[in-house]
Amino acid sequence: MKMKIKPLILVVLAISTTLGCTPQQATAPTGFFQPEFFQGWERSYEEEEPGGSFEVYRPSDWKLPAARYRNQFTMNRDGTCEWLVLHPTDRHYFVSGLWRIDGKTIHFSAEGVEPVSFQIVELTETLLRIDVL
DSSP states (O other): OOBOOOTTSSOOOTTSOOOSOOTTTOOOOGGGSOGGGSSEEEEOGGGSOTTOSEEEEEETTSOOOOOSOOOEEEEOTTSEEEEEEOOTTSOOEEEEEEEEEETTEEEEEETTEEEEEEEEEEEOSSOEEEEEO
């Protein structure tokens, strides 16, 4: 059974295992994004509009209120990524995978989990706002 990863119901931290990602597999056009994109991001539910369609993320070192679970992911310049997967018994875990660009859409993929796609709505050094597809 595949887990549905609602983007970013997942991610980040470089402690996760690599799923056979080689430099040949992991190619991404780094000129497409600002340098701020390539870091760890953590979801900030408190800043989202009630009933809105966008998810708000802050850098991983941002001071956010305590929460039982927050979506997390890390984007790397080489086309690799990690994200935190929500587990039903609170045994959340990180997966490593690849990301790619298709037009304005970013796709995450990893072995054993359902792919995730989103579009960037806003990006600054301290804010990432996305539209999950």
